Amino acid sequence: MDITLSKTQQNIAQEARRFLKKECPSEYVQKMFKDPQGMTDDLWRKMAEMDWMAMRIPENYGGMGMEQIDMSLLLEEMGRVVLPGPFFSTVILAGETILAAGTDTQKRQYLSAIADGKAKATLALHEPDGGSDLGYIDMSGTRNGEDFILNGTKLYVPDAHLADFIVVPVRTGTTGEPADTISLFVMSAREKGVTISPLPTMDGTRKLSAVICRDVQLTKASILGELNKGWHPLMHALQRAQVGLCAEAVGGAQKAMEIASDYAKVRVQYDQPIGSFQAVKHMCAQMFTETESSRSMLYWASWAQDFGAENEATIAASSAKAYCTDAFTNVAAKGIQVLGGTGFTMENEMHLYLKRAKANQAALGTPVYHRERIMQLLASAVQ
Amino acid sequence: MDFRLTPAEETFREEFRKWLNQTLPGDWDPFNQPTFKEPEKIRDTYRAFQKKLSEAGYAGIHYDKAYGGQGRSLMEGVIVSQEMGRRCISVVMPGVITHGMALPLIYFCGTEDQKKKFIPKILDGSHLWCQGFSEPDAGSDVANISTMAVRDGDNYIVNGQKVWTSMAHFADYCLLVVRTDPDSRKHKGLSYLLVDMSLPGIDPRPMTQITGEAEFNEVFFDNVRVPVSSLIGEEGQGWKMAITTLMFERAMGDVVISAAYETNVEKLIRMAATTKNSGQPVIEDPVYRQQIAQSYIEIMALKYHGLRNFSSHIKTGIPGPEGSIGKLLWSEPNQRITETAMDMQGPAGQIAGGPWSVQNGSWQYAFLRSKGNTIEAGTSEIQRNIIGERVLGLPKDASRDKSAS
Ligand SMILES: Cc1cc2nc3c(=O)[nH]c(=O)nc-3n(C[C@H](O)[C@H](O)[C@H](O)COP(=O)(O)OP(=O)(O)OC[C@H]3O[C@@H](n4cnc5c(N)ncnc54)[C@H](O)[C@@H]3O)c2cc1C
Numbered sequence: 001m002d003i004t005l006s007k008t009q010q011n012i013a014q015e016a017r018r019f020l021k022k023e024c025p026s027e028y029v030q031k032m033f034k035d036p037q038g039m040t041d042d043l044w045r046k047m048a049e050m051d052w053m054a055m056r057i058p059e060n061y062g063g064m065g066m067e068q069i070d071m072s073l074l075l076e077e078m079g080r081v082v083l084p085g086p087f088f089s090t091v092i093l094a095g096e097t098i099l100a101a102g103t104d105t106q107k108r109q110y111l112s113a114i115a116d117g118k119a120k121a122t123l124a125l126h127e128p129d130g131g132s133d134l135g136y137i138d139m140s141g142t143r144n145g146e147d148f149i150l151n152g153t154k155l156y157v158p159d160a161h162l163a164d165f166i167v168v169p170v171r172t173g174t175t176g177e178p179a180d181t182i183s184l185f186v187m188s189a190r191e192k193g194v195t196i197s198p199l200p201t202m203d204g205t206r207k208l209s210a211v212i213c214r215d216v217q218l219t220k221a222s223i224l225g226e227l228n229k230g231w232h233p234l235m236h237a238l239q240r241a242q243v244g245l246c247a248e249a250v251g252g253a254q255k256a257m258e259i260a261s262d263y264a265k266v267r268v269q270y271d272q273p274i275g276s277f278q279a280v281k282h283m284c285a286q287m288f289t290e291t292e293s294s295r296s297m298l299y300w301a302s303w304a305q306d307f308g309a310e311n312e313a314t315i316a317a318s319s320a321k322a323y324c325t326d327a328f329t330n331v332a333a334k335g336i337q338v339l340g341g342t343g344f345t346m347e348n349e350m351h352l353y354l355k356r357a358k359a360n361q362a363a364l365g366t367p368v369y370h371r372e373r374i375m376q377l378l379a380s381a382v383q
Numbered sequence: 384m385d386f387r388l389t390p391a392e393e394t395f396r397e398e399f400r401k402w403l404n405q406t407l408p409g410d411w412d413p414f415n416q417p418t419f420k421e422p423e424k425i426r427d428t429y430r431a432f433q434k435k436l437s438e439a440g441y442a443g444i445h446y447d448k449a450y451g452g453q454g455r456s457l458m459e460g461v462i463v464s465q466e467m468g469r470r471c472i473s474v475v476m477p478g479v480i481t482h483g484m485a486l487p488l489i490y491f492c493g494t495e496d497q498k499k500k501f502i503p504k505i506l507d508g509s510h511l512w513c514q515g516f517s518e519p520d521a522g523s524d525v526a527n528i529s530t531m532a533v534r535d536g537d538n539y540i541v542n543g544q545k546v547w548t549s550m551a552h553f554a555d556y557c558l559l560v561v562r563t564d565p566d567s568r569k570h571k572g573l574s575y576l577l578v579d580m581s582l583p584g585i586d587p588r589p590m591t592q593i594t595g596e597a598e599f600n601e602v603f604f605d606n607v608r609v610p611v612s613s614l615i616g617e618e619g620q621g622w623k624m625a626i627t628t629l630m631f632e633r634a635m636g637d638v639v640i641s642a643a644y645e646t647n648v649e650k651l652i653r654m655a656a657t658t659k660n661s662g663q664p665v666i667e668d669p670v671y672r673q674q675i676a677q678s679y680i681e682i683m684a685l686k687y688h689g690l691r692n693f694s695s696h697i698k699t700g701i702p703g704p705e706g707s708i709g710k711l712l713w714s715e716p717n718q719r720i721t722e723t724a725m726d727m728q729g730p731a732g733q734i735a736g737g738p739w740s741v742q743n744g745s746w747q748y749a750f751l752r753s754k755g756n757t758i759e760a761g762t763s764e765i766q767r768n769i770i771g772e773r774v775l776g777l778p779k780d781a782s783r784d785k786s787a788s
Contacts, residue, residue: 001385001388001694002385002694002698003687003690004694004695005384069384264777265776265777265778272778273777273778275777275778276781277780278780281768281780282764282767282768285771285775288770288774289708292688293684294684296687296688296690296692297683297688299384302384307385319683322676322680323681372672372673372676374679374680375672375673375676378675378676379652379666382652382656
């Protein structure tokens, strides 16, 4: 057992921190928050030059074949600065799904384009009335000769407005469990019949859209892997994405905690730094406690995706998703409290952390959803 | 990064599990064990078990063979701790201070004579230790200790009073913190003595706790003559030693506790499956499902945080900042587990045993006992002060700034 970071892993984190400090300072994030695009091509290109898009993609598709934990360390740094733009949607949501479900040809085509930064992409998962239920997939894919016709609405799709292609889970089977009825299609964002409408998103650093398909005609070749067999690979990819959100949460919580405790050392009221008041000190201590324990959860969940048994990977992803995103939300909210009125302004960066924290809690299954999933696994193990 | 054990460690775990299965009685129930209402029974159970552990070569796994240990790896020590935490925490509990404080302190800071004298007796179960830190005027502010030890030839004459001293009424030895320099204040001038509890002038008086049992005591010291050879470390250096020893064993403690609480969560789920509300199993109630799952998650956070802390300890030799939060990660979640258990029982939550109680009233005991968790071994408030000041570097509050050194 060795739950420490290797030299290489420490380097990933350090390099990322240095790069992002320079290329993605808080002023840039604040600007992109309000910008309709939400990221500049310049930053995207530089990130590609760092090989970040290629990290998790296997070497034979032009990537570096690294582990989940390596990606988590990078995402932690991205969460620390609340990186805006489509990295998460492209590399994690679309990338991991294609990696889990695609055929060799599809991987060659799409993953290489992701790896060298040429393509932006996303995954269109949630639907109206589905809430957090990741298996609530109503968009229909009806056969039409060799083709399929897609009809339905996908919501809360991250960075769809920038995507070149979109992965869409679709109901192609008529009856039965998701495991036998869901297919994963990959389609161009400019496909005929596809409408992408940006939604007013609370977290302006991760813009969400509605993706509506009206009689979108796709060939059989656009199904990732096998017809009706998309559910299991989708779940595997989503677990990694959930862990990814945890990594962002840990990085974000770390920074929010640092901002608050640094402020508590210098802000003077009643002739004392406010950090000497226990009410404030204990808030900071609680922020530290939640952040540091979240990091331990993140390491476990990251490791389990690559090396744990199937059941452990699932329960670790759900445990971490609930724990780390709850923690980030608590930490960011306390951060605002410690800063007082300053923390309540748009000008101060703390709002970015609260909004991202809330977004990461809501995305890909709320803590309530994940706790229920854990309970199902636990109850069946005990009985 | 690797969370797995090596194949050799896995084998070792299997062997130890097998041994535990053979050694613990067939109807062993980790939850229905003697409490401190029967102090002799609790002591004798501990002693007998520790003796068997020692005979089988499982006592003091990571301690030197020269002192009766096994000279094996720290990881194997963790494995044994985890398995005992999971299966028989109740026999581990009376030995928590003995193994978690006295043993490492003597091992790392004791003289050769002290090590030879005490360690084998700890490992074979002959000696139980208690910890005499707290006093009526020195609780959280432990440096305010006023129990005095005055040198008189080859002895110290000890006078004073300790309080909340767990197991003092049946412990063989006490790890006693005393003031050896009467002119000193606060941390300076404190020393550790290894005190034989059968010496004349020591009077432990059990105090009844909110659970109805007496685990802790007031202990009076009236002109107790303690040989100078009982001093551990240098005179006046007691404070520094306490800090260093405790860091490491705290990491080990988190491991034992998380294993025990994992079993508690399992027990909670079993209870939810068999306890009914409006004729339906409580386990179908979405509110309790959420609470149970949350407890499971919190225990996983404790477990993996503890292992991570332990792992960086082994690798670097220095505890990282993550060590300081372990206490908060077990005490508060344990209170939530027991509260959930009580709530799930509805009106039966009032019944502490007998046929109409749930799981023989064991949760009622656990609920009450858990209220001590955020007090013992440093209150939650003190933990948060430590994190705020020592880890985050926040300023001390003005009043303590003046009184502390
Ligand atoms: C079950 C149990 C077993 C124990 N076993 C032992 C043992 O074996 N040996 C031993 O030596 N001791 C033992 N103790 C004692 C324990 O360490 C003390 O109770 C503890 O340190 C608190 O001291 P106190 O009780 O005097 O409370 P106080 O220090 O008087 O605290 C009372 C309240 O004030 C708060 N407070 C105090 N100072 C501050 C501050 N600076 N900032 C904010 N809040 C503050 C505390 O958090 C607490 O809420 C045990 C206690 C319990 C409950």
